[in-house]
Amino acid sequence: MKDIIQIKNLTKDYGSGKGIFDINLEVKQGEVFGFLGPNGAGKTTTIRNLMGFIRPSSGECKVMGMDCYRDAENIQKNLGYLAGEITFLDDLNGEQMLEFIASMKGQKDKSRMLELMNRFELDPKGKIKKMSKGMKQKIGIICAFMDDPDVIILDEPTSGLDPLMQNRFIDLILEEKKRGKTIFMSSHIFEEIERTCDRTAIIKNGKIVDVEDMKSLQQKKQKSYIITFSDEKKAIDFTKSRNDVIEQNSQKVIVAVRGEVNEFLNELTQYYIKDLDVRTQSLEEIFLHFYGGEN
Numbered sequence: 161m162k163d164i165i166q167i168k169n170l171t172k173d174y175g176s177g178k179g180i181f182d183i184n185l186e187v188k189q190g191e192v193f194g195f196l197g198p199n200g201a202g203k204t205t206t207i208r209n210l211m212g213f214i215r216p217s218s219g220e221c222k223v224m225g226m227d228c229y230r231d232a233e234n235i236q237k238n239l240g241y242l243a244g245e246i247t248f249l250d251d252l253n254g255e256q257m258l259e260f261i262a263s264m265k266g267q268k269d270k271s272r273m274l275e276l277m278n279r280f281e282l283d284p285k286g287k288i289k290k291m292s293k294g295m296k297q298k299i300g301i302i303c304a305f306m307d308d309p310d311v312i313i314l315d316e317p318t319s320g321l322d323p324l325m326q327n328r329f330i331d332l333i334l335e336e337k338k339r340g341k342t343i344f345m346s347s348h349i350f351e352e353i354e355r356t357c358d359r360t361a362i363i364k365n366g367k368i369v370d371v372e373d374m375k376s377l378q379q380k381k382q383k384s385y386i387i388t389f390s391d392e393k394k395a396i397d398f399t400k401s402r403n404d405v406i407e408q409n410s411q412k413v414i415v416a417v418r419g420e421v422n423e424f425l426n427e428l429t430q431y432y433i434k435d436l437d438v439r440t441q442s443l444e445e446i447f448l449h450f451y452g453g454e455n
């Protein structure tokens with residue numbers, strides 16, 4: 161698969177250590193690529209470079225072979241884009257706003273716009289300035305997808321959406337992925353990244369600190385078993401016999417089994433077990449260490 165997005169040694173230096181530094185990433189055709197990182201890490205700056213809104217200090221980025229800064233006009237016309245902080249013409253109502261964006265993009269067929277309005281249950285009649293954050297976000301999402309672009313760049317797409325609408329958004333991404341669209345999206349929501357993305361990069365202090373393939377990450381995820389024994393003594397006996405117990409509290413023991421699970425299950429058969437529960441490590445647990453302290 162060819163690279164649709166190419167970011168090469170991209171640097172935008174705002175001074176005082178702020179900005180993004182020497183970013184290298186490629187996003188393949190048909191890939192959904194997640195971009196995670198703490199506040200101020202450089203997600204929006206990277207995305208604004210990709211959209212050609214700002215000029216890199218050095219390095220370059222390309223989308224579909226077009227240089228994002230030199231071909232900014234074409235980039236902005238052809239890509240679906242949702243800004244992190246959406247600015248609207250406040251005096252228009254939702255419908256007028258969508259019509260305005262459609263006319264700017266030269267879009268005549270409104271069927272997809274209407275389908276998306278339905279999907280996100282948007283009542284577009286009210287004035288934008290009176291709309292809630294979630295309603296404005298829905299308009300932003302509709303604008304990004306309504307002319308059926310092949311490449312879509314989204315900056316925190318579900319911020320302000322309620323859980324039902326977040327799920328509708330995830331379904332939309334999965335459908336678009338099936339249709340072969342290439343999607344790059346920043347997020348703070350691990351669940352939406354986990355459910356939609358093929359690969360994910362973590363940015364911290366302006367630098368990429370990790371890129372993970374989500375399928376192989378899934379296989380690497382640690383499983384812990386929560387066992388409730390009949391009494392505390394049995395729980396202590398079991399804990400003493402092993403070196404992979406994370407926690408023992410009264411009758412409860414949490415074990416992080418590494419490798420073969422058979423030996424662990426065999427040992428369990430020697431005890432009377434009141435309850436056994438399995439917990440798979442979440443993406444949040446895997447990535448959270450990137451969010452605190454210095455890395």
Ligand SMILES: Nc1ncnc2c1ncn2[C@@H]1O[C@H](COP(=O)(O)OP(=O)(O)OP(=O)(O)O)[C@@H](O)[C@H]1O
Pocket residue numbers: 174178179197198199200201202203204205206244
């Ligand atoms: N125009 C600018 N001038 C100076 N500094 C800037 C400018 N834009 C962004 N920055 C700084 O660059 C850093 C990266 O900001 P950016 O908005 O890209 O982060 P982010 O990862 O999108 O954060 P958030 O998750 O909070 O949206 C921050 O320290 C920010 O203060």
